[in-house]
Structure formats: C-alpha cells, structure tokens
Amino acid sequence: MSDLIATQIPRLTLRVHRLDNVRVALTDLPAGTVIEDQGRYITLPGPIRHKHKFVLRDMSVGDFVIMYGVRVGKVTQPIAAGGAITTENLVHSTEDLPTNTQQEAWQPPEVTAFAQTTFDGYHRPDGRVGTANIWLVVPLVFCENRNIEVLRQCVADALGDDPFHSYKRMARQLLHGDVAAESALPTGERLFPNVDGVRFLIHQLGCGGTDSDAEALCNLLAGYICHPNVAGATVLSLGCQKAQITMLQEAIAARDPSGHKPVSYFEQQQSVSEEELIRDALTTIFDGLKKANQVTRQPAPLSELTLGVECGGSDGFSGLSANPVVGAVVDRLVALGGSGILSEFPELCGVEHELLARCHEPQVAERFTSLMAAYQRHAHAVGADFSMNPSPGNVRDGLITDAMKSAGAAKKGGDSPVVDVLDYTEPMTRKGLNLLCTPGNDVESTTGLVGSGANLVLFTTGLGTPTGNPIAPVIKIASNSELANRMSDVIDFDAGPIIRGEADIAELADQLLRLCVDAASGRYVTKAMRLSQLDFIPWKRGVSL
Known part of the structure; x- marks a missing residue:
C-alpha cells in the first residue's frame, strides 16, 4: 500500500493514489470551494457531499475515471473540473485482464514487536487451534428447524444463560410492571466455564434443490463441525431429505479422516417420538459439554x-x-x-x-x-x-x-x-x-x-x-x-x-x-x-x- 497516502491527509480532500484523476471529499464542500491538487487550483462548480468524489480536470464522454490507481468507471456525460461523479455521468468499467502475470516482490511489514506474541486458544487433536470452544447443534434440513429451536430454549433454560434474559425482563416490565419483571430468572454462574457456548444453526436448505445444493450444504456444515472452534456436534435429520446423513459423514471424513471430532446423529423418522428425539439430543449435548469443558485455553503462536x-x-x-x-x-x-x-x-x-x-x-x-x-x-x-x-x-x-x-x-x-x-x-x-x-x-x-x-x-x-x-x-x-x-x-x-x-x-x-x-x-x-x-x-x- 505504498501509494496509499495515510500520514499527510489534507483537511478537506484526499487523492488516494498518484495516478488518480479524482479526489475524495472528507467533509461536505460547498460550491465555490477552492481545492489545491499538485500545484493546480480547482474551484468546485457545485457542492460535494463528504465521501463523494470529484474530477480533477474536464472529462469528456468515453474518458476513464481512475481511483486507487485503477480504472473504476467510464464517463457517459461531460463533467467539468471539480464536478461530482454520479450514477448519471459514470458507468462501471474495468481494465482488460493481462494475458500473463508476473509475481510482484513483496516487502513484509516490520513485525518484531509481535514476534513473541501468543494468544490463548483451544488446541485440537488435529493440530489446529481454536479461538473459541463451542458445541454445535445442526439441522440437515429445514424441517428440523423447529426441533432445533426447542433444543435451544431447553439448553438456555437448563444452563441459565439465556442471552436475551435482559430483553425478556424488559418485556415483562413493559407489560406487567416492575414487580413481575423482578420474577424473571437471573443468569446463574456458568456450569461449563471452559465452554464458550452452545450454538444452534438454522437454515432453509437440505431438500427441494439440486443434488449439488445438498452437497454444498453438507460440505459447509462439515466445515463448521470440523472447525477448530468447535468441540463437537449434535446433528438432527428428518430422514427423507436430499441432504442425507451419509453425505454429511463423507464430507466430515474428508476433513477429519482420523475421526477426532465427536458427532452424534439423530433421525426423526426413525425415532419412537419427538420427545425421545429431544431427550436423546439433549443427552448428547450435555455429555458433550462435560467433555468440552475439560479443554482449557493454552498459549499458541499467531501463526495459528x-x-x-x-x-x-x-x-x-x-x-x-x-x-x-x-x-x-x-x-x-x-x-x-x-x-x-x-x-x-x-x-x-x-x-x-x-x-x-x-x-x-x-x-x-x-x-x-x-x-x-x-x-x-x-x-x-x-x-x-x-x-x-x-x-x-x-x-x-x-x-x-x-x-x-x-x-x-x-x-x-x-x-x-x-x-x-x-x-x-x-x-x-x-x-x-x-x-x-x-x-x-x-x-x-x-x-x-x-x-x-x-x-x-x-x-x-x-x-x-x-x-x-x-x-x-x-x-x-x-x-x-x-x-x-x-x-x-x-x-x-x-x-x-x-x-x-x-x-x-x-x-x-x-x-x-x-x-x-x-x-x-x-x-x-x-x-x-x-x-x-x-x-x-x-x-x-x-x-x-
């Protein structure tokens, strides 16, 4: 970013790159304001709102506007020097791609001050390090979103860490007054201090789309389940959807071939009842939290x-x-x-x-x-x-x-x-x-x-x-x-x-x-x-x- 001016910013305007033919207004500029640019003085013919750009010379139809040193648009109406560029006088335009490329030499910034710096993260068996320790609850298809919400409310109530506790208290106060508001359950101490929370995903996919849609969803969910910030996961499936459990398992195996990540799967169409499904899912969540709580933050290099x-x-x-x-x-x-x-x-x-x-x-x-x-x-x-x-x-x-x-x-x-x-x-x-x-x-x-x-x-x-x-x-x-x-x-x-x-x-x-x-x-x-x-x-x- 050698061409990006950062230390000598004019009070009113800024030319970002030496090749630019526009400047940026850093504050609202009235008509008649005189702007100096590389020894030339430009009188603004009209007002320029802050954050907007104005041209540094007369521009004709077909001329290119340059900002950050690259082409960013083509003029469609004449613009007088100092005139603002707008959607009425400029359209999108870019430079043609080069036929071949050449690696530019990169000069790394000075990082001596951070050379010995570490962060406290969660070290996973695959060698990666997480910045959080999460238990994940995932639906394979939108049909399970309601059960995911049931699990979310049950877990929040059991752990006493409802994130919307203060808003619920506010609602009680607005409807019933201060006395009823005080009856809201207070947030208790964290039962699993080394766990950063249980996260419940919902989405609108898993069925009704193409096979590639289902595959993409499973690959994305596998990326989340196998993420270093995730300790393990509970997965809910309906059973008949396109995004099948086996598809997700294959995507997880590709990312976690050693099977380090604990994952439990539940299929509602194979369950005796919804109550059994919820009970079994809750059991895996609480068992998973107990295991996840055994992992503590340890120093890790910034390379992680x-x-x-x-x-x-x-x-x-x-x-x-x-x-x-x-x-x-x-x-x-x-x-x-x-x-x-x-x-x-x-x-x-x-x-x-x-x-x-x-x-x-x-x-x-x-x-x-x-x-x-x-x-x-x-x-x-x-x-x-x-x-x-x-x-x-x-x-x-x-x-x-x-x-x-x-x-x-x-x-x-x-x-x-x-x-x-x-x-x-x-x-x-x-x-x-x-x-x-x-x-x-x-x-x-x-x-x-x-x-x-x-x-x-x-x-x-x-x-x-x-x-x-x-x-x-x-x-x-x-x-x-x-x-x-x-x-x-x-x-x-x-x-x-x-x-x-x-x-x-x-x-x-x-x-x-x-x-x-x-x-x-x-x-x-x-x-x-x-x-x-x-x-x-x-x-x-x-x-x-």
Missing part, C-alpha cells in the same frame, strides 16, 4: 490465526481507512506465519489484474481466473452482472460503480502474495493469503469464510451492520468515527482517526492486531457476540426444483 476479512454497509471512506487497516493487519499476520482469507468475488471485479500479479504460482492464477469467469457466467445466466453489486446505501455514500467499490474492498487483503484460491466450502490448507469464492452478500460471505477455516473475522463497515457468526468472533471496524460513536454497541474498533489525519494506517493496524489477540484469547468479547448476533446463511447457487 486465520483472519477472514469481510465488508458490509460500505461507505466512501471504507477503502481509505477501515479496509487498508485490515489489509495491514493481514500483512502482519502473514509475515508472522498466519493466514488471511479474502472473499466476495463480485467485489474483486476491476482489480483482478492486481490479484493475478500477486498469485505466487501460475495454477493459482488460473484457478482465480476460472472461478471468476464461472461466477460471471452464472450471474449472466440469471440476468445479473457484477456491475449491479453496489447497494443503494453504497451509492448514496459515494461508491458509484462496482469497480470503485472493489478497488477499496480489495484493500482488506493487504499486499502479500496469494497462496491459494478456494471455491465455496473448500477448506483452507495453505498458510498465507487465500482468496475464497463467495457472493457479495455480507452474511453468506461471512458464513463461507468461517466454513473454510477462518477462526476470527474482521468486518469493516461505513454505514453500520450488526453481522456476527455462531462460532467465530467477528470484530467490527468502522470507517468513520461518527458511525463508531453512534453505533458503539455494534462497533469494536474505530478507523476514523485516519480520515481526520490523527493516525496512520500502521499505527492503527498494530492496535487492531492487539485487539485480535485479545479476542482470540477470550479476553475481549466482541460486540456481535455480546448481542448474540449469530448469523448463518448458506449460499445457494443452484435452482429450486
């Missing part, structure tokens, strides 16, 4: 951390502050022998050439090109395109084209070499930076990141989102301080000082890495986990039948 990086509710500052900070953390972790996973293929459209140049092996570059092309073909088949990715909220906050959004989103991956490219549900096997094919949907992508092995997630946002995950801590990073203050119950880390010129990327990256260590050690509980924001949405690529 795998950061999944995600963005959602992005704004015009995301690519200037939060995303580059996360990318710098990934670079630090890779330099220490750890790993990062960058996903959301629709938000890599426009920067493929940069990622291809970073692929350290030709076959890795070929895999990336192949998966991106396949994704595009699938999108076109249903009348969609990557250019449709920016949401209305993104556009309102200055992310006008998908290429512009992608150029900023890709900053989350830092600058280290790409060691592998994974398709959806594939497990990460190579340490270093991996690319993972997922959609741009925040929760679907985060679900996939954890399924492929991320044991900690860094999630950047400029507009605010409560997204979390059932088994992996999700640290929320705000691109601006206004958001961090307004949604302080959701945001864990503020990257806004970069926008104000009060801190640089390296400084905040060191701070964020320390927060990662605390979260991985259980010393810091993320805001999403405190709110029991446990989002799980599988990506359904097939069609319903």
